[in-house]
Amino acid sequence: xxxxxxxxxETQRLLEQSLILEELLHSGTRYSDGSKxxxxxxxxxxxxxxxxxxxxxxxxxxxxxxxxxxxxxxxVVSDLGYSNVExxxxxxxxxxxxxxxxxxxxxxxxxxxxxxxLDALVEMKKILKPGGTLTVIxxxxxxxxxxxxxxxxxxxxxxxxxxxxxxxxxxxxxxxxYPLLMDAGFDVDCVLPKGVYGDHNNPLFLDDxxxxxxxxxxxxxKKQVIKSGKVTEQNWEKGIKDLIHVGxxxxxxxxxxxxxxxGVKPSLPGKV
Amino acid sequence: xxxxxxxxxETQRLLEQSLILEELLHSGTRYSDGSKxxxxxxxxxxxxxxxxxxxxxxxxxxxxxxxxxxxxxxxVVSDLGYSNVExxxxxxxxxxxxxxxxxxxxxxxxxxxxxxxLDALVEMKKILKPGGTLTVIxxxxxxxxxxxxxxxxxxxxxxxxxxxxxxxxxxxxxxxxYPLLMDAGFDVDCVLPKGVYGDHNNPLFLDDxxxxxxxxxxxxxKKQVIKSGKVTEQNWEKGIKDLIHVGxxxxxxxxxxxxxxxGVKPSLPGKV
Numbered sequence: 001x002x003x004x005x006x007x008x009x010e011t012q013r014l015l016e017q018s019l020i021l022e023e024l025l026h027s028g029t030r031y032s033d034g035s036k037x038x039x040x041x042x043x044x045x046x047x048x049x050x051x052x053x054x055x056x057x058x059x060x061x062x063x064x065x066x067x068x069x070x071x072x073x074x075x076v077v078s079d080l081g082y083s084n085v086e087x088x089x090x091x092x093x094x095x096x097x098x099x100x101x102x103x104x105x106x107x108x109x110x111x112x113x114x115x116x117x118l119d120a121l122v123e124m125k126k127i128l129k130p131g132g133t134l135t136v137i138x139x140x141x142x143x144x145x146x147x148x149x150x151x152x153x154x155x156x157x158x159x160x161x162x163x164x165x166x167x168x169x170x171x172x173x174x175x176x177x178y179p180l181l182m183d184a185g186f187d188v189d190c191v192l193p194k195g196v197y198g199d200h201n202n203p204l205f206l207d208d209x210x211x212x213x214x215x216x217x218x219x220x221x222k223k224q225v226i227k228s229g230k231v232t233e234q235n236w237e238k239g240i241k242d243l244i245h246v247g248x249x250x251x252x253x254x255x256x257x258x259x260x261x262x263g264v265k266p267s268l269p270g271k272v
Numbered sequence: 273x274x275x276x277x278x279x280x281x282e283t284q285r286l287l288e289q290s291l292i293l294e295e296l297l298h299s300g301t302r303y304s305d306g307s308k309x310x311x312x313x314x315x316x317x318x319x320x321x322x323x324x325x326x327x328x329x330x331x332x333x334x335x336x337x338x339x340x341x342x343x344x345x346x347x348v349v350s351d352l353g354y355s356n357v358e359x360x361x362x363x364x365x366x367x368x369x370x371x372x373x374x375x376x377x378x379x380x381x382x383x384x385x386x387x388x389x390l391d392a393l394v395e396m397k398k399i400l401k402p403g404g405t406l407t408v409i410x411x412x413x414x415x416x417x418x419x420x421x422x423x424x425x426x427x428x429x430x431x432x433x434x435x436x437x438x439x440x441x442x443x444x445x446x447x448x449x450y451p452l453l454m455d456a457g458f459d460v461d462c463v464l465p466k467g468v469y470g471d472h473n474n475p476l477f478l479d480d481x482x483x484x485x486x487x488x489x490x491x492x493x494k495k496q497v498i499k500s501g502k503v504t505e506q507n508w509e510k511g512i513k514d515l516i517h518v519g520x521x522x523x524x525x526x527x528x529x530x531x532x533x534x535g536v537k538p539s540l541p542g543k544v
Binding site for chain 1: 283388406412414415416417418419420421444446447448449450454455460462463464465468471472522523524525527529531
C-alpha cells in the first residue's frame with residue numbers, strides 16, 4: 001500500500017517533484033546508448049520521463065504494481081513523445097524476468113514504500129547483468145528541518161512518519177542505503193546525500209520544494225492521521241498552514257535530504 | 273557558558289574536527305591579500321589556524337570570551353608558526369572595536385552557543401566595513417541521522433540538544449542562518465547546506481567524523497545529563513557505545529549537516 005495514495009493531486013505532485021529535483025537527483029546518471037535499463041516502481045512515469053529525456057539511446061522497461069498508475073505513466077510518456085519505453089505490470093518482489101536481463105536498474109522513491117526492501121534489492125540483483133549498476137534514490141524523513149518551526153508543523157511531519165511506519169514501511173530508509181546494498185550483495189560504488197535547501201534568496205525554488213513537494217506529501221495522509229487521533233483536525237490545519245508559510249515567507253528556510261546510491265553487481269560468482 | 277566545557281578532550285576534539293571538515297567548511301572562503309579579517313569566537317584556535325594557512329596574506333584578529341581557550345589558541349598558532357594573527361580577549365556582544373574596522377568577519381560554531389545570536393550579528397555588522405562579508409558556519413542538530421539506530425543512541429543525542437537548549441542556546445541555529453542574517457541587516461549572498469556523510473566505503477572518514485567529532489561532543493555533556501535524570505547512566509553508556517559502533521561497523525552510516533552563509537554589509541546607508 002502506498003502511503004500517499006493514488007489521487008490526482010498525488011499524480012500532479014509526483015510529476016512536479018521530478019522536474020523540481022531533476023538536476024539534483026539525475027545528475028551523474030547517464031547510461032550508454034543501447035543499454036537495457038529497468039526502472040522499478042515507475043509510478044505515474046515521473047522519473048521515467050526524465051530517464052527517457054536524459055538517455056534517448058537506451059531501451060527502458062518500467063514496472064509498477066499499480067495498474068492505475070501505469071495507465072497514467074503510459075499517458076505521460078506518450079504525451080511527451082517518448083517511444084523507447086515499455087511499461088509492464090509487475091511486482092518487484094517477483095518480476096519473473098529472466099536472470100541477468102538488464103544492463104542497469106534505476107529505483108527512485110520506492111524502497112521506502114516496500115514491506116521488504118532488502119528482498120526487493122536481491123530480486124533486482126538477480127535480473128541485473130554482472131557488472132551492471134543499480135541506482136537507488138531514497139529520502140530520509142529524519143533529516144528534514146525548517147524555520148520558522150511550530151509545534152503543529154512538527155506534529156504533522158511526525159504523523160506522516162508514524163503513518164508510514166504503521167504500514168510496515170520505512171521513512172528513514174535513506175540512511176540505510178549503504179547497509180541495504182551491501183546486504184543484498186552489491187559492490188557499493190558510492191552513497192551520497194542529495195540535500196535540497198531553500199530560502200528566500202531563491203523564493204520560487206523554496207516555494208516549489210515546500211508547496212509542490214512537501215505540503216501535498218504530508219497532506220496526503222491527513223484523513224488517516226485525524227481518524228487515528230494522532231493529531232487533532234485543528235492542529236493539522238494549523239500545521240499545514242505553518243508549512244505552507246515556510247514556503248512563502250521571506251524569512252524562512254527549508255532543508256531535506258535524499259540519498260543516492262550506486263551498487264554494482266559483482267562479476268565474479270561467489271563474491272556476494 | 274559553553275555546553276561542551278573547557279576540557280583537554282574538548283580542545284583535542286575542536287582541533288581534530290577542524291582538520292576533518294576543512295575542505296567541506298572552508299572551501300570557497302578566500303580573502304584578498306591585505307584584508308583585515310576578524311574571527312569571532314576563535315576558541316582554541318582550530319579554525320584560526322586554517323584561516324592562517326589558507327589566507328597567508330591577510331591580517332587576522334581572533335577574539336574569544338574564554339581566556340583559558342585564548343591561551344591554548346596562542347599556543348596552537350605559535351606552534352604552527354603563524355604570525356599574521358592577533359588574539360584578543362573580547363565579548364562578541366560588545367567588542368569595543370571602532371565601527372567599520374574589518375574587511376571581513378568569520379564565525380564558525382559560535383552562534384549556537386550564544387544567548388542572543390541576533391544581537392551578536394548586529395554588533396559584527398557594526399564593526400564590518402560596508403561591502404565586507406560575514407561568513408558564518410553553524411550546525412543543526414535536527415538534521416542528523418545514523419544507522420544502525422538504537423533507542424539509547426537517540427536518547428543521548430536528544431539529551432545533548434535538551435542540555436544546550438536549557439542553557440538558552442540553540443542547537444537548531446543552522447536552519448535559521450538566513451533569517452538571522454536578514455534580520456541583522458545583511459544582504460545574503462547565499463546560505464548552503466554542508467552535509468557530511470560517511471559509510472564504510474570510506475571507513476577512516478566515517479570513524480573520524482563519528483568518533484573524533486560526534487561522540488566526544490555528545491559525551492561532553494554526560495555529567496549534566498545523568499545528574500539531571502534525562503538519561504540513566506546505563507542507557508548513556510549503551511547510547512555512547514552504539515554511537516561508537518556506528519563509526520566502526522562495516523554496515524553503518526552517519527549524516528550531519530552544517531549550514532554556511534555569507535552576508536554582505538550593504539554599502540548604501542539606510543538599506544538595512
